[in-house]
Amino acid sequence: MQKGDRLIVVGCSGAGGPAAMRAKKLMPEVDVTVIRKEKEFIVR
């Protein structure tokens, strides 16, 4: 991905959260948005 690109992550539990965090860490110039329906999501 390149500077200014937009990454949308749908869902934010086991895979979504780590994907978003790692993506932002590796590509700080990319616009990362997480969209999840749950108010909160359990992590086991």
Next chain:
Amino acid sequence: MAGLAAPESIVVPDKNLENAGISVVVDEVVQVDTAQKQVRTAGGKTFPYDKLFLATGSRAFIPPIEGSSLNGVFALRGLPDAVNIKAFLAEQSPRNIVLVGAGFISMEVASLLVAQNPGVYNVTVVEFLDRPLPLMLDADMAGPVREYLESKGIRLLTGRAVEKIVESDGRASGVQLKDGEEIPADMVFINVGVRPNVELAEAMGLEMGKLGIKVNEYQETSDPDILAGGDCVEKMNFITGKPDAGRLRGPAVMQGRLAAKRLAGYDIKFPGVVNAGGCQMFDMVVASTGLTEEAAAREGFETVCAAVDSRSKHGMIPGVTPWRIKLVFDKKTQKLIGGQIVSHAIAPAREIDAVTAFILGGKTIPELTTFTSACNPDISSEPSMEPITIAAEQALDKLR
């Protein structure tokens, strides 16, 4: 469920994401226009994307048995479930509790109920297969687990199928088995697995496998701009090379991170799942990885197995507890393909991670006969009792 962790401590905090510069939107994605490359939410908002990552997870599977929607019937999947369960326990004061399914969620809940409320509940677990934790343990390893749980007051009915949940005054009052026995139950847990949330992906026209969204080793779907990971995707089993649900948190986290690395240009492949997992029941810890002997046979492997008893510490150290490990090898290649641990302390159960590493590394029986673990009197068995090495030696003896 145990009340040991506050609800806010077991969720992904939005602050973690926002502090990292990530935007968080609490809304449901109801449509993805892959041609226009934009998502639409239930709240009416539209978000354009260049790349999309689907992590839609899974939901508890409730089998179509009569009475499964009655008041007093629960599944445990998310935090709201745990909150509802605890509220029901506090407000309705059930006495007879039946858990359907003897997987790790059921067994942990059953043991928590008994351990935290001694003498309060009559707890019965009904399992269709012939033993507790049937996907984790072979019968020889599950036997001592059964004896231990029964000694703690949990009634285990294995090899029994549920016919229906009995209703009285609009709520659950019992569980009727197919053989006719009815077990009183004013609270019922159904924990028999999960199903992937793939409706959105299906509507998008993504290629699907039998067990979830089809992805390659880089988490890429059939749409080049869309990746997916976690419970919603079909995985590959590292050992069999066949499709596997692999719906555990470990692979989900790794697949999420891997997808991010792929988007950043890395060429790293997901190796497949071995389904490593563990659970704690009272002070017993069970962990497993790879294939059981039974599962290996089902997959067509001829196996060589060895089970070894060991100690949590050197024998002269106070507090030493026993533990047992079973290793499963493929006779043809002599490679390690599975391991099971039953322990009365947590530390030895961590050795399952070494077993997983050996499986992923393709280690063989001869190679494992020379394995030496870190040795300290307080944290490990004596080197002469290192059970992985001894199990490999026993397997070697069986091949002579």
